[in-house]
Amino acid sequence: xxxxxxxxxxxxxxxxxxxxxxxxxxxxxxxxxxxxxxxxxxxxxxxxxxxxxxxxxxxxxxxxxxxxxxxxxxxxxxxxxxxxxxxxxxxxxxxxxxxxxxxxxxxxxxxxxxxxxxxxxxxxxxxxxxxxxxxxxxxxxxxxxxxxxxxxxxxxxxxxxxxxxxxxxxxxxxxxxxxxxxxxxxxxxxxxxxxxxxxxxxxxxxxxxxxxxxxxxxxxxxxxxxxxxxxxxxxxxxxxxxxxxxxxxxxxxxxxxxxxxxxxxxxxxxxxxxxxxxxxxxxxxxxxxxxxxxxxxxxxxxxxxxxxxxxxxxxxxxxxxxxxxxxxxxxxxxxxxxxxxxxxxxxxxxxxxxxxxxxxxxxxxxxxxxxxxxxxxxxxxxxxxxxxxxxxxxxxxxxxxxx
Amino acid sequence: xxxxxxxxxxxxxxxxxxxxxxxxxxxxxxxxxxxxxxxxxxxxxxxxxxxxxxxxxxxxxxxxxxxxxxxxxxxxxxxxxxxxxxxxxxxxxxxxxxxxxxxxxxxxxxxxxxxxxxxxxxxxxxxxxxxxxxxxxxxxxxxxxxxxxxxxxxxxxxxxxxxxxxxxxxxxxxxxxxxxxxxxxxxxxxxxxxxxxxxxxxxxxxxxxxxxxxxxxxxxxxxxxxxxxxx
Ligand SMILES: Nc1ncnc2c1ncn2[C@@H]1O[C@H](COP(=O)(O)OP(=O)(O)OP(=O)(O)O)[C@@H](O)[C@H]1O
Ligand SMILES: [Mg+2]
Numbered sequence: 001x002x003x004x005x006x007x008x009x010x011x012x013x014x015x016x017x018x019x020x021x022x023x024x025x026x027x028x029x030x031x032x033x034x035x036x037x038x039x040x041x042x043x044x045x046x047x048x049x050x051x052x053x054x055x056x057x058x059x060x061x062x063x064x065x066x067x068x069x070x071x072x073x074x075x076x077x078x079x080x081x082x083x084x085x086x087x088x089x090x091x092x093x094x095x096x097x098x099x100x101x102x103x104x105x106x107x108x109x110x111x112x113x114x115x116x117x118x119x120x121x122x123x124x125x126x127x128x129x130x131x132x133x134x135x136x137x138x139x140x141x142x143x144x145x146x147x148x149x150x151x152x153x154x155x156x157x158x159x160x161x162x163x164x165x166x167x168x169x170x171x172x173x174x175x176x177x178x179x180x181x182x183x184x185x186x187x188x189x190x191x192x193x194x195x196x197x198x199x200x201x202x203x204x205x206x207x208x209x210x211x212x213x214x215x216x217x218x219x220x221x222x223x224x225x226x227x228x229x230x231x232x233x234x235x236x237x238x239x240x241x242x243x244x245x246x247x248x249x250x251x252x253x254x255x256x257x258x259x260x261x262x263x264x265x266x267x268x269x270x271x272x273x274x275x276x277x278x279x280x281x282x283x284x285x286x287x288x289x290x291x292x293x294x295x296x297x298x299x300x301x302x303x304x305x306x307x308x309x310x311x312x313x314x315x316x317x318x319x320x321x322x323x324x325x326x327x328x329x330x331x332x333x334x335x336x337x338x339x340x341x342x343x344x345x346x347x348x349x350x351x352x353x354x355x356x357x358x359x360x361x362x363x364x365x366x367x368x369x370x371x372x373x374x375x376x377x378x379x380x381x382x383x384x385x386x387x388x389x390x391x392x393x394x395x396x397x398x399x400x401x402x403x
Numbered sequence: 404x405x406x407x408x409x410x411x412x413x414x415x416x417x418x419x420x421x422x423x424x425x426x427x428x429x430x431x432x433x434x435x436x437x438x439x440x441x442x443x444x445x446x447x448x449x450x451x452x453x454x455x456x457x458x459x460x461x462x463x464x465x466x467x468x469x470x471x472x473x474x475x476x477x478x479x480x481x482x483x484x485x486x487x488x489x490x491x492x493x494x495x496x497x498x499x500x501x502x503x504x505x506x507x508x509x510x511x512x513x514x515x516x517x518x519x520x521x522x523x524x525x526x527x528x529x530x531x532x533x534x535x536x537x538x539x540x541x542x543x544x545x546x547x548x549x550x551x552x553x554x555x556x557x558x559x560x561x562x563x564x565x566x567x568x569x570x571x572x573x574x575x576x577x578x579x580x581x582x583x584x585x586x587x588x589x590x591x592x593x594x595x596x597x598x599x600x601x602x603x604x605x606x607x608x609x610x611x612x613x614x615x616x617x618x619x620x621x622x623x624x625x626x627x628x629x630x631x632x633x634x
Binding site: 003007014017018309310312313314315316317318319320321323395396397400401 | 457461464466467486487490491493494495497499501503505507509510518519521522523524527
């Protein structure tokens with residue numbers, strides 16, 4: 001068995017060496033097809049991972065209501081505020097509701113900049129973040145308008161902040177009470193999070209605090225940029241979103257430019273992208289593979305024709321019709337498999353090196369490497385079927401007739 | 404598989420017919436061949452072109468089957484054997500030599516002889532020593548590693564003979580083995596056949612060259628689809 005396989009491999013290597021041009025051409029066509037397929041798999045896989053991550057980040061039962069920032073002239077009464085949180089709370093019993101207000105980036109000394117997120121204790125119930133040390137804001141901080149802050153863990157590490165430190169934002173001192181661990185790249189990634197944009201280094205402070213430049217109590221209702229809601233149990237998130245929409249878009253609320261962000265909404269864009277890629281890259285991959293397959297088939301057909309005498313000789317030396325067919329099928333599978341491996345490996349290597357500059361997330365794993373191999377084997381079998389059958393049907397007497 | 408008993412005929416045909424369908428109707432090429440080939444004989448067949456010599460050899464070497472009549476190879480009825488058994492007989496009991504050598508030109512002489520074992524299950528080392536021995540027997544031991552495309556016609560044909568006999572055949576079939584060779588090369592090839600025959604290998608050889616008849620222990624003429632003994 002092993003010996004036969006080794007002999008077959010030797011025969012195939014011999015044949016390829018005898019006709020390098022033809023074999024090279026079909027190899028190239030197949031490798032290009034496999035490259036397209038690998039890119040497709042890597043990108044689709046990446047998008048799928050991204051989709052899962054989005055749902056995980058926002059939480060499947062969490063939605064947000066965000067209001068696009070408006071110009072300075074907009075009256076505060078037209079902005080989202082704590083009043084609306086109360087309204088929602090009244091209609092969504094059991095829901096956790098948290099308001100978030102973003103300040104501009106402020107200097108934290110030197111050229112260091114942080115994004116200050118004014119919020120409340122409920123945020124931690126809603127977002128899948130964990131306290132790394134110390135504690136998060138609590139109701140008392142909010143009520144007493146304590147000048148305390150919770151920093152994102154990596155930010156604190158970079159700037160060497162510790163729980164208990166007093167940090168200064170502009171000239172205002174804040175006591176650091178806790179460090180927060182936010183998902184791996186939650187802040188770097190595109191804005192799945194309406195409240196935070198990429199690259200933000202976040203520092204959380206009570207939203208009841210007057211802004212640092214204002215020492216007096218804040219205006220009655222500081223505006224909010226977003227309200228996060230964890231859907232109460234026993235109610236579908238669609239229902240809750242619909243209810244919130246009805247409540248907040250009543251004309252007397254006069255709220256403009258509201259967006260209701262659910263995992264579903266975030267996924268829609270991604271799904272559209274997935275479909276586009278599936279259709280474009282998918283059809284390119286299929287075309288290349290069919291092209292590669294037919295090139296391979298013509299290679300094999302020409303081989304069979306050229307090797308009639310050799311086939312006759314093999315039959316004279318005892319090869320069965322299946323032996324002959326197997327030789328061509330094996331040659332096809334070998335060629336497609338090597339093309340697939342080099343196409344997939346090469347593509348993965350290039351994508352890996354360029355992954356930072358690639359506009360969409362990528363998945364580069366064994367699945368992406370091995371699927372082309374499987375496809376290649378199937379292609380090899382499919383496209384060598386005909387030539388192999390033709391070769392097997394050549395009668396040995398006729399094959400040797402005109403040598 | 405045991406070699407056929409030395410007493411019975413290696414090959415026997417009884418009223419063998421062979422016809423081919425063509426666009427212009429069926430061509431009857433062999434019309435009732437009756438023949439027995441005894442072990443150890445050196446049979447030479449001559450006859451006009453198109454008389455059916457090659458067709459007969461194809462039947463004798465089990466590459467083709469008769470349209471009618473019975474053919475026994477080593478005492479076994481060919482029509483009773485399936486494809487796999489016919490293949491087994493071809494690889495174990497038959498050696499074939501062709502007019503145009505049928506070598507794998509980009510491989511070495513030794514590799515070509517080793518190709519005899521391609522579909523056999525003998526162990527590698529055994530095959531190798533037998534191939535080397537066969538090459539030595541045709542006088543080409545020193546050419547083992549030479550690619551056959553760089554060899555002369557006579558040498559190539561001797562490589563082909565070595566391939567045919569590396570696995571000792573019950574019957575060695577040769578269709579115009581000297582057809583592409585000059586006189587000197589023909590002589591060396593025929594001497595090789597003579598030595599193999601002296602060794603006990605039964606030979607069935609087709610030629611147009613009457614001069615080769617002196618090697619024969621039996622001379623058959625193919626005429627109008629029949630084989631006749633000439634004494
Ligand atoms: N497969 C086939 N189909 C149709 N006709 C065939 C076939 N094989 C042989 N023939 C015919 O049978 C006849 C005998 O052919 P064969 O090759 O046996 O002759 P031959 O005696 O070997 O001739 P040569 O000395 O020229 O080699 C020829 O007329 C040939 O055309
Ligand atoms: Mg002939």
